[in-house]
Amino acid sequence: MTFSEDDLLPISGLQHLAYCERQAALIYVERVWVENIWTTEGAHLHEKVTSGDRESRGELRISRDLALRSLRLGLTGRADVVEFHRASKGASGACLAGASGLWQPLPVEYKRGRPKRHRADEIQLCAQALCLEEMLVVGIESGALFYGQTRRRLSVAFDGELRAITERAAFRLREIISTGTTPALPYKPARCDECSLLDACQPKTIGRDVGGYLRQAIGESIVDRRT
Secondary structure (H helix, E strand, O other), X not given: OOOOHHHOEEOHHHHHHHHOHHHHXXXXXXXXXXXXXXXXXXXHHHHHHXXXXXEEEOOEEEEEEEEEEEOXXXXXXXXXXXXXXXXXXXXXXXXXXXXXXEEEEEEEEEEOOOOOOOOHHHHHHHXXXXXXXXXXXXXXXXXXXXXXXXXXXXXXXXXXXXXXXXXXXXXXXXXXHHHOOOOOOOOOHHHHOOOOOHHHHOHHHOOOOHHHHHHHHHHHHHHHHHO
């Protein structure tokens, strides 16, 4: 199955989905978005990274803000940076306009903060690689995540497990959007407290006895008035 250009979903949506399916639904189904210090810092970092032009450094070519798409997975987006390293003799690679020989792509995604315990960033990066593989007809074994707080690169191998997780995430995001459902997920401090959508999501109220909550709130209000 292949998707049309009009049916493509954002690669960044996979990162939101992997972090929290409810967050992804709030953004892509209910169209809720709230800026906070973390989203602002992330946007500023990406602006700095993608503001430059292409570069050539001997055996290295660098493209910034590169448009990506996969009609097979139904994804589209932009890569912060894609490095093209000259392929060694006998190795596979892609042809680049104005450059001789073959070149091996290496996607690099820039993130604020530090490496996470979850795999959301890795899934987003892998989705970029899958798009590049389809566009350039070349295999890509690895990429890198650069974190602004540690100022270090983290190498990410695109093994079979990560590829499978990424493809399932693309399917799940499409399922959530097509059905218009917002999953009800329980409150988890490590996941929820730093989310910019915390107030809009109200995860602490999910699964709560609403009637009992209202009766308690009304009772507390009456007590306050009497005192």
